[in-house]
Amino acid sequence: MAKVIGVINLGNEREQLQELTNHRSMASVPFAGRYRLIDFTLSNMINAGVHNVAVFTRKKYRSLLDHLGSGKEWDLDRQQGGLFILPPPDYAMDLEGDIQHFKQNMAFFNRSRADYVLVSNGNLVWNIDFTHVFNFHEEMEADITVIFKEFNDEKVDTEKFDTLEENEQGWISSINRDVSPKPGDRVYLDTFFIKKELLLDMIQKCDEQGDNLTLVDAVKDKIDRFKIAGYHFKGYFPFIQSLESFYRHSMALLDPNVSQELFFNRGLIYTKVKHEPPAKYMELSDVQNSLIANGCVIEGTVENSILFRGVKVHKDAVVKNSIVMQKSEIGEGAYLENVILDKDVKVSPGKEIAGDNVPTVIAKSTVL
Structure with a gap:
């Protein structure tokens, strides 16, 4: 897909994971x-041959800069194309829409010879x-192709999503913003293909009219055109919009079938x-049904848990049904x-911490 450029748009992220997003973006x-979280959409783009990718950041992007670096792990450290991390203009930091961010970075689009743009989100966990x-987009001769997933997560009853409706001809006829979906509803996955010229025209017209809409709202307002x-x-896609769903879908990875579907x-x-x-x-460690990353040292007991890189579990310590992040x-x-x-996080010897239905979250670098 050499004629496609990618945009991972973080301009409208919501800080929905409590302490986990106090100092970092969702992505x-x-x-x-x-x-x-950004690894999934970024890897999907690279696997499809999209080697010119811009990440439109907004707030709290220091850890994102550290993680992405030059983009070499995604083969984006290159002379032609590559990875571009583009912060928003200062005046747009407090604006709700993202049109101004796209307008500020028109040069990224103009200097590319690509005919199409793939816009996606940075917090989607999927392998697509x-x-x-793209082939479907060209076969349909569509102006825009949006990606959706039929809603099937009955445990989510408080989270809001954008849903789509089709007309009799099979085209998307309406976008319902921030609704509580029912099983079977088409949930928009914040991802679409669009002709570059059409995208630039939309951005220009919104800017001239003084509209600071999101791209989704700009499309919704002119959907009949x-x-x-x-x-x-139809693949595996966990809907993560809360701390509860983040924890539940993280722990689902302990099922080998789920991990196989997502990663392989x-x-x-x-x-x-x-x-x-x-x-x-x-010698005295006891580990059962857990995901243990490299660099960990386990002396105690770990059950049904996920341990990130460099975690240390000392003698006689017990970790159950928990997620323990790096170092x-x-x-x-x-x-x-x-x-x-x-x-x-440092947990002192003998300390006991237990959550209930919603897990207890301990903030970064806390000493207990």
Whole structure:
């Protein structure tokens, strides 16, 4: 897909994961032991041959800059094209829409010879072949092709999504913003293909009219003028919009079938490489049904848990049904259950922490 450029648009992210997004964007939230949420969409683009990608950041992007670096892990450290991380203009920091951000970076689009733009979000956990979507877009001769997933998560009853409706001809006829979906509803996955000229024309007209809409609202307002096709993604897609759903879908990865579907059925998912030794299991350690990343040292008990890189679990410590992020340390005899520890948390010897239906979250670099 050499004639496609990619945009990962973080301009309208919502800070929905409490302490986990206090100091980072949603896109840079750690996931699955060694990844960040942005790794999935970025890897999907690379696997489809999109080698010119811009990340439109907005707020709290320091950790994102550190994670992405030059983009070499995604083969984006290159002379032609590559990875571009584009912060918003200062005057747009407090604006709700994202049109001004696109307007500010028109040069990124103008200097590319690509005919199409793939716009997506940075917090989607999925493994999709974008070449299939692009082929569908061209076959339909659509102006815009949006990607949707049929809603099937009955445990989500308070979260809001955008949903789509089709007319009798099979084109998208309406976009319903921030609604509570019912099973079977078409949930818009914040991802679409569009002709570059059409995108630039939309941005220019919105700017001239003084509208600071989101791109979705700009499309919605003129939906009768476009041929908008809907591509149904049928693969694994967890809807993560709350701390509860983040925890539940993280723990689902302990099921080998789920991990296989997400990481190995299509292209690979890439992430920042850290040269650490394999996990080390000491003589008295007891580990069951857990995901343990490299660099960990386990002396105690770990059950039904996810441990990120460099975690230390000392002698007689117990970790159950928990997520422990990078370089955290669990002291001797400590007990954790239904807990999410952010990076660099130190749990003192003998300390007990237990959550209930919603896990207890311990903020980054906390000492307990």
